[in-house]
Amino acid sequence: MDLAGFLIRRFIEAIPTFFGLLVLIFLIARVMPGDPIRLALGPEATQAQIEAFRRELGLDLPLWLQFATYLQNLSRGDFGISLRTHRSVSEDLRELVPATLELVGSALLLSVVFGLPAGILSAIYRNSWIDASARLAAVSGVALPRFWVGILLQIFLAYRLGLFPIIGRSDLGVSVSQLTGFRTVDALLAGNMPAFLDAVWHLALPAFTLALPTIAQVARLVRASMIEVLGQPYILVHRAYGLPPRRIVYRFALRNSLTSTLTLIGLSFGALIENAFLVEVVFSWPGISAYGAQAVLAKDFNAVVAVTLVIGLAFLVANLIVDLLYGLLDPRVRYD
């Protein structure tokens, strides 16, 4: 089967998964304890107000009818009204999703940029001081709580040394027309280099904070699989042929040890979106994760459903991309 066929099959397979997720979260969001109407209208709301709002949101209808209406609206890309922001959830998401994706994307990039070399060096210089310090850093990276690291970075690098901004996505004086919602991309599209650097500068600390545990995991995993691969007979054969060590490592060993790392990175994508919550809170990053948490607390059911669907979708897409990349790395993989 070719690539196109594979993609179509995966897409069809994803539909029931997605629908199941939708049904489940739709029900959970509606039976969660709490009275969303009273919560949204405030303690003094009159009975007339409460009933009017309930009708407006369609909560007076039977559950199956609510679901049918929801599906109908969803097919038009309408997630309903948020109880907290009093406007359409789709509009909220349009602002928030790019911010989170930009943060998570940068964090993934950092995980590879820092994690991969650390793991390779650790494996090559096994049991040396390089290995020891990389492993220590990796253990700390996994063990230290993100929000705490974030606050420390904020206090030392941003406040004491003034190297980075304390919060936000860009300087208050900087403004670039928003096309994609990704500040870096928008700045590049506008050809505005200072704005691009400003956006990167603002991304640095939150992305690094978010990436830290993933960097550590990547480093440890690369180290382990590299050590395993380096001990394989075919590596020995290459050595015996007198191939330069650099070529052996990068051409043969690394490539073969990357498949498991790729799985890790793919799964991290979804996890990073969820874990972005604390980072978004600490760095006042206007993202979907903090929005979702607030929505749960306020029992803002339309927002809860929408956020869950978006994160679920991100998981599905990330897994699909990983599957495709396997094929690139390992020619033995066939799409059938």
Added chain:
Amino acid sequence: MGLRQRLVALGIVLGIAFAQGSFTYLEGQEISTIDPAKHTDESSLHAVINMYDPLVYPRIREGLMEPGPHVAESWTSSSNGRTFTFKIRRGILFHDGSELTADDVVFSLQRMLALKKGFSWLWLGLLDPGNVRAVDRYTVVFQLNEPFAPFVSTLTQLFIVNKKLVMANLKPGPYGALGDYGEAFLANAEAGSGPYQLVRYERSTLLEMQRFPRYWGGWKPKQVERVYYRVVKEEATMRTLLASGQADMIDQWRTPQTYEALKRTPGIVVDEKPSAQLFHVQMNTQRPPLNDVRVRRAIALAFDYNTALRQIFLGAVQARGPVPLIAWQAYGVKLEDLDKYGIVAYRQDLEAARKELAAAGIRPGQVTLTYVYPEGGNIQRQVGLLLQSNLNQIGVRLNLQELPWARIVEMAASPESTPDMAAIYDTLKYPHPDSHTYGMYHPSAWGSYRTISRYSSGVVTALLERARRSTDPKEQLELYLRATGLIVKDYPSVYIANPLHRIAFRDDVKGYRYVGLLGYDVAFYDFTIER
């Protein structure tokens, strides 16, 4: 001068130019809406207060919370207390340059009544949309369905929107010819006449406003010209920003410990005043054994108020009944007057508490009660622990239950699920004792977290209804005082504290004034920066 020094110098010059007249305020809660018909929480109120003008404005510059002239220059009321006539000030301009007229006032109120959100509960049922009329360009008449004593006070929440601008931006919606009544438009834009104009609104992080040069109140040097209202959810980050000078003021919702620490930080001022807030533990008067006033009195007598005020609230005024003290003081009521009506602070007396229980026929160990408090509510939890140990001394067991706020709100809605006891903060919403009496102890208000005590007394209900109908301010106040005195004697709550209102800002910020009303202390127009 090398390139590097030049760049640094340029940076400094730009930094100063940028900082001139600009003000950064940090708030922990998102600005959920900027629509003046929908705001309910403090951050939304801040947005609305700074971009719109209310019909009347609390007399903050005189240190009072009573309503004074603003958009309305003056007003009169009829002898039956049902007709109010307001004269609108001439020459108030909306941000698009058109003049604010009586038509806009009528439109703004009718819009609130139609949308039924935000503060519309103040007038729903009291005012029919057709009974708000513009008599001429500068006169509005309100015809109430029944007399309502705090009416003028409630108009501090009537913010005037630009009718023409809203009508030009209608979208299809459920209100017939009025479409969506501008709901979509005012969700992201403003149509006000207030001192500041909207520049940017990114609801989860930033509200940027700049001064409206033709504001009818005029401008003086050193006033705030540009506002960055930033949402920062992490307390440590807020402190860092304030200490570094990247913020000028932080909100009032931090823990007492944070303000204590900020007091010791150079360059930062912490303003502390008794708040118009009540912290109390409500007792469900409908369910045994708390339906017996002797049991409720026993619990109130067992609580250790001094420890709570000194060690949990780190300084607070002890509550005397439901109405926050400064709300009485705003109406010229002195502490001696409160004594006369029996509006006194509860005190601890374990011996008396045991006697009350015995009189109610309750043996030690026989009763177990449940105390609910909102998730993350540190103060509420500590008060619960203190109460638990106090009640233990008189042989009553107390279970503490930490619940999501949404769940508490839901529980309060029906008599079956209303808990035995609940720790609640209750903030004054309009400048009048009515808010903490009628709003909490008239049976019509049952069903919200303000009325978990589900208190009902024929005499008190009658007094409160008479008070609302009364047109003579002296008689009216007297009725509210009498009703409150009776409520205090019935122990529907353990009234604990009017906590301190604390807010922290840089020492070059002048003009901050808190009078007790939610939101009105953060009107940036009142501030000057002495840099």
